[in-house]
Amino acid sequence: MAEGFVNARYGHRFAAWSAGTEPSRVNPLAVTLMAEMGIDISGHRSKGVDEFLSQDFDYVITVCDHANETCPFFPGGRMRLHRGFKDPSAHKGSIEERLTLFRQVRDEIMDWIEETFGSQ
Numbered sequence: 001m002a003e004g005f006v007n008a009r010y011g012h013r014f015a016a017w018s019a020g021t022e023p024s025r026v027n028p029l030a031v032t033l034m035a036e037m038g039i040d041i042s043g044h045r046s047k048g049v050d051e052f053l054s055q056d057f058d059y060v061i062t063v064c065d066h067a068n069e070t071c072p073f074f075p076g077g078r079m080r081l082h083r084g085f086k087d088p089s090a091h092k093g094s095i096e097e098r099l100t101l102f103r104q105v106r107d108e109i110m111d112w113i114e115e116t117f118g119s120q
Contacts (some may be wrong), residue, residue, distance in 0.1 A: 002035050002063055002109050004041035010117060023048040027089045029102045037106075053077070061099045063109065077093050 003018035023046035053075060060077030065084040074080065088102040105119045 001030050001034055001106050004039045004112050005113055012051045019047045019049045019052055021067050029098060033102050033106050052095060085109060
């Protein structure tokens, strides 16, 4: 969700790529809830950090505590930022509960990105 939001909102200044320590798939609920905001991430795919180890980045950002602990150093990153968010895909409640949690996390991520990069 963070990759989609940065590229949709700040693509004129930044290019974002998302990768996971344990890539699997893009959650369909994330696709649906980003579409609610007018952001299409249906073409995104789950990528592993290994794909990016040889690249240089201005920022390497971790958005979950597991990634922060697993990847304490990323060789191509000039600046490292961390903000831990709940993992909504780990929640096993009803569809309504899962949608609510996904929306909450989506909105928290967007607020944090706005606060962090909106004035740059």
